[in-house]
Amino acid sequence: MSETTxxxxxxELRGSVRxxxxxxxxxxxxxxxxxxxxxxxxxxxxxxxxxxxxxSLALPTEHGGDGYGFVELRVVLEEMGxxxxxxxxxSTVVLAGSALMASGDAAAQAAHLPGIAGGKTTxxxxxxxxxxxxxxxxxxxxxxxxxxxWRLRGEKCFVLDGATADLLLVVARTVAGPGLFAxxxxxxxxxxxxxxxxxxxxxxxxTFTDTPAVPVGRTGSAGPIVDRxxxxxxxxxxxxxxxxxxxxxxxxxxxxxxxxxxxxxxGSFQAVKHRxxxxxxxxxxxxxxxxEAANAIxxxxxxxxxxxxxxxxxxxxxxxxxxxxxxxxxxxxxxxFTWEHPAHLxxxxxxxxxxxxxxxxxxxxxxxxxxxx
Amino acid sequence: xxxxxxxxxxxxxxxxxxxxxxQATSGTExxxxxxxxxxxxxxxxxxxxxxAKVAEARSWQRRRHEAGxxxxxxxxEYGGRGLSTVHDLVYDGIEAEYEVPDTGVLSVIGLGMIGxxxxxxxQGHIKxxxxxxxYSGEVIACQLFSxxxxxxxxxxxxxRAVRDGDGWVITGxxxxxxxxxxxxxxxxxxxxxPDQPKHKGITAFLIDMSAPGVEVRPLRQMSGGxxxxxxxxxxVRVPDDHRLGEVDDGWRVALTTLMNERATVGGEGAGPAARxxxxxxxxxxxxxxxRLEDAASRRRLAELVADxxxxxxxxxxxxxxxxxxxxxxxxxxxxxxxxxxxxxxxAHFAAEIVGxxxxxxxxxxxxxSWNELLLSTPALRILGGTEEIMxxxxxxxxxxxxxxxxxxxxxxxxxxxxxxxxx
Numbered sequence: 001m002s003e004t005t006x007x008x009x010x011x012e013l014r015g016s017v018r019x020x021x022x023x024x025x026x027x028x029x030x031x032x033x034x035x036x037x038x039x040x041x042x043x044x045x046x047x048x049x050x051x052x053x054x055x056s057l058a059l060p061t062e063h064g065g066d067g068y069g070f071v072e073l074r075v076v077l078e079e080m081g082x083x084x085x086x087x088x089x090x091s092t093v094v095l096a097g098s099a100l101m102a103s104g105d106a107a108a109q110a111a112h113l114p115g116i117a118g119g120k121t122t123x124x125x126x127x128x129x130x131x132x133x134x135x136x137x138x139x140x141x142x143x144x145x146x147x148x149x150w151r152l153r154g155e156k157c158f159v160l161d162g163a164t165a166d167l168l169l170v171v172a173r174t175v176a177g178p179g180l181f182a183x184x185x186x187x188x189x190x191x192x193x194x195x196x197x198x199x200x201x202x203x204x205x206x207t208f209t210d211t212p213a214v215p216v217g218r219t220g221s222a223g224p225i226v227d228r229x230x231x232x233x234x235x236x237x238x239x240x241x242x243x244x245x246x247x248x249x250x251x252x253x254x255x256x257x258x259x260x261x262x263x264x265x266x267g268s269f270q271a272v273k274h275r276x277x278x279x280x281x282x283x284x285x286x287x288x289x290x291x292e293a294a295n296a297i298x299x300x301x302x303x304x305x306x307x308x309x310x311x312x313x314x315x316x317x318x319x320x321x322x323x324x325x326x327x328x329x330x331x332x333x334x335x336x337f338t339w340e341h342p343a344h345l346x347x348x349x350x351x352x353x354x355x356x357x358x359x360x361x362x363x364x365x366x367x368x369x370x371x372x373x
Numbered sequence: 374x375x376x377x378x379x380x381x382x383x384x385x386x387x388x389x390x391x392x393x394x395x396q397a398t399s400g401t402e403x404x405x406x407x408x409x410x411x412x413x414x415x416x417x418x419x420x421x422x423x424x425a426k427v428a429e430a431r432s433w434q435r436r437r438h439e440a441g442x443x444x445x446x447x448x449x450e451y452g453g454r455g456l457s458t459v460h461d462l463v464y465d466g467i468e469a470e471y472e473v474p475d476t477g478v479l480s481v482i483g484l485g486m487i488g489x490x491x492x493x494x495x496q497g498h499i500k501x502x503x504x505x506x507x508y509s510g511e512v513i514a515c516q517l518f519s520x521x522x523x524x525x526x527x528x529x530x531x532x533r534a535v536r537d538g539d540g541w542v543i544t545g546x547x548x549x550x551x552x553x554x555x556x557x558x559x560x561x562x563x564x565x566x567p568d569q570p571k572h573k574g575i576t577a578f579l580i581d582m583s584a585p586g587v588e589v590r591p592l593r594q595m596s597g598g599x600x601x602x603x604x605x606x607x608x609v610r611v612p613d614d615h616r617l618g619e620v621d622d623g624w625r626v627a628l629t630t631l632m633n634e635r636a637t638v639g640g641e642g643a644g645p646a647a648r649x650x651x652x653x654x655x656x657x658x659x660x661x662x663x664r665l666e667d668a669a670s671r672r673r674l675a676e677l678v679a680d681x682x683x684x685x686x687x688x689x690x691x692x693x694x695x696x697x698x699x700x701x702x703x704x705x706x707x708x709x710x711x712x713x714x715x716x717x718x719x720a721h722f723a724a725e726i727v728g729x730x731x732x733x734x735x736x737x738x739x740x741x742s743w744n745e746l747l748l749s750t751p752a753l754r755i756l757g758g759t760e761e762i763m764x765x766x767x768x769x770x771x772x773x774x775x776x777x778x779x780x781x782x783x784x785x786x787x788x789x790x791x792x793x794x795x796x
Contacts, residue, residue, distance in 0.1 A: 007699075253772045267774035270765070276772055277764035284707045285680070288687035302693075304686075312686070315679035364675035371678065373656050373665075 049119025056117035063113035074294035081243030096123030103217030123167035126156035143172035152208035162204030177220030181213035198352035238313035286320035325350035414749035434510030451504035483514035515556035534563035575623035596748035650719030713753035
């Protein structure tokens with residue numbers, strides 16, 4: 001599908017998403033949602049489906065999707081990252097959507113993907129526990145088969161949009177190895193929203209006390225599912241990070257052109273100008289890495305293996321966004337350190353994104369692993 | 374567009390398949406400790422080997438020329454093919470997959486920069502005389518631009534050209550001149566009117582490098598070799614028809630030359646340095662030194678490899694965009710900055726791994742030889758436009774930041790404060 005999407009079609013997609021988000025996810029809206037209980041705007045979520053079909057874009061047509069792929073999704077995610085859109089998009093479409101696809105479980109896909117594609121279901125994937133590691137071995141949360149069906153016991157932490165998601169996909173250990181389970185009811189489930197560094201991205205703790213659950217995919221098959229999801233999720237995150245990084249760069253350049261000190265725009269000083277050039281360099285590099293990862297996942301001809309490209313993008317885009325988010329504050333000086341200025345929102349998003357799937361120690365090893373070292 | 378390009382690509386492949394062999398794919402495991410123990414960026418060849426390589430380069434350029442790929446973008450009346458820059462880049466991209474002689478001695482400066490300048494600014498009979506000869510590998514050209522007192526601020530150059538009858542007499546000193554020792558002609562920027570502002574009193578000339586008064590002295594750089602030269606010009610006579618462009622309009626001519634300076638530095642793929650600063654080689658280095666399980670070393674390896682790979686992606690995407698017929702973006706400058714940074718980090722990382730065996734030659738393979746690269750890395754941040762100038766260009770031309778204030782472009786050259794000699 002994606003091979004047939006031309007550059008001008010991608011530009012058009014970017015244009016519509018940008019226009020939509022400019023209207024729906026301006027700084028004032030973002031700040032209002034930061035303070036809200038749910039953390040996102042239900043109406044905007046519905047409009048994302050009704051007006052642009054964003055949730056369905058990259059899902060398969062047999063389950064209510066539009067059948068596009070990662071090349072198109074990347075453009076959407078980049079725009080979302082740019083405005084810091086508070087939304088369960090990453091959790092629902094990328095994490096849960098990819099987990100369902102990777103599970104190969106036709107029944108689960110038929111049960112849940114149409115709801116996701118239609119914007120009716122929000123969902124997430126719960127893997128990490130108290131230590132925050134995205135792994136499937138040594139899990140404390142367990143799934144036990146009882147006469148009444150499967151039950152979950154234990155606790156998941158750092159669950160993206162865990163407090164609000166309609167569908168929870170949970171990785172738990174079973175006697176046959178780690179398995180993926182779907183939880184749709186509230187029986188035996190306690191959701192605890194956590195205070196977060198990035199108020200535009202909600203995380204929760206989920207406590208399971210004999211919670212009824214339905215297995216997704218073959219029992220014991222969660223290892224490869226989570227592995228695949230991590231490739232897609234880190235590539236998706238990379239696109240978001242590029243969008244956020246671009247926003248920081250543009251803010252710095254605009255400010256350096258208009259802010260006058262010593263009788264001239266500060267952007268005419270090499271100390272400031274070169275800082276902006278350094279930011280630009282890192283952003284360009286990150287954009288290339290994110291684009292290559294998207295191409296690789298979409299299976300574009302000549303692209304590198306998806307695991308390698310996603311791991312490269314995860315490293316490069318995490319570092320780039322953090323770098324430019326910090327430099328953006330420096331270019332702005334004192335004003336950049338105020339609560340009222342949006343620079344800190346990007347700083348928060350940058351650090352939170354960098355650590356979401358484990359952080360530098362994890363992503364560096366992941367890269368070496370993907371490259372066979 | 375793409376149908377015509379497919380035909381071109383097929384023609385390129387036919388030519389290359391018939392004349393040279395494809396490079397071995399990198400899938401094979403690197404065998405540590407075999408092959409020449411050399412990790413050089415600059416040439417370390419003795420003069421006879423160097424001369425043989427120049428001969429090989431000229432002969433390969435002649436074959437390219439005969440097959441119609443000697444000057445892909447050039448006009449047919451001067452032996453060119455009359456195709457677009459995109460075709461040129463596509464050819465380069467494909468040729469990089471094959472084992473071909475390095476033609477850098479001809480192409481980087483002469484064919485890449487000076488040829489287009491001659492085409493744009495020389496008189497007809499001068500074009501006839503030099504262009505076909507240059508693009509068929511016969512004539513090598515060098516660029517006589519930088520001076521001891523004119524580096525990043527090239528327009529402050531002081532080499533004088535004084536009119537004498539129907540010609541000119543040139544006196545001055547040029548420096549950092551690559552391949553001057555092999556060159557038949559040189560393009561020199563000279564001061565013709567010191568009473569005008571610095572950009573306005575410059576004239577460009579083509580100099581016969583064998584003319585009396587031209588003296589080429591090798592310039593030994595910090596890495597030990599001599600890849601550059603000083604060129605002393607003492608009362609060198611140049612006929613007026615060898616002038617490029619109008620009198621006192623040489624800065625515009627120089628801009629043509631510099632505009633044609635392609636991202637040859639950033640785009641470099643092969644070469645021993647790029648082979649060494651790569652995942653397979655660095656992994657083998659860690660293994661050989663028992664550091665492959667060391668967390669700190671792995672972390673640094675991953676950081677470096679991420680940037681190296683992302684830089685490769687950037688280059689591939691730029692090439693793909695151009696193959697699709699789209700204009701190149703600012704990737705070249707980004708690529709150059711990253712290339713210098715990556716090789717520098719790689720050299721220091723390797724140095725840390727080999728430790729004391731870098732500071733004394735124990736004869737061990739893959740240890741002391743890193744010095745060749747290490748001692749070359751400072752140049753990567755300077756040559757072809759210093760990092761500072763590259764960042765100015767990115768900031769001013771791409772990001773639209775205001776120019777540096779207070780640069781004097783109005784006073785007569787004669788009154789400017791300069792270092793390294795007087796006007």
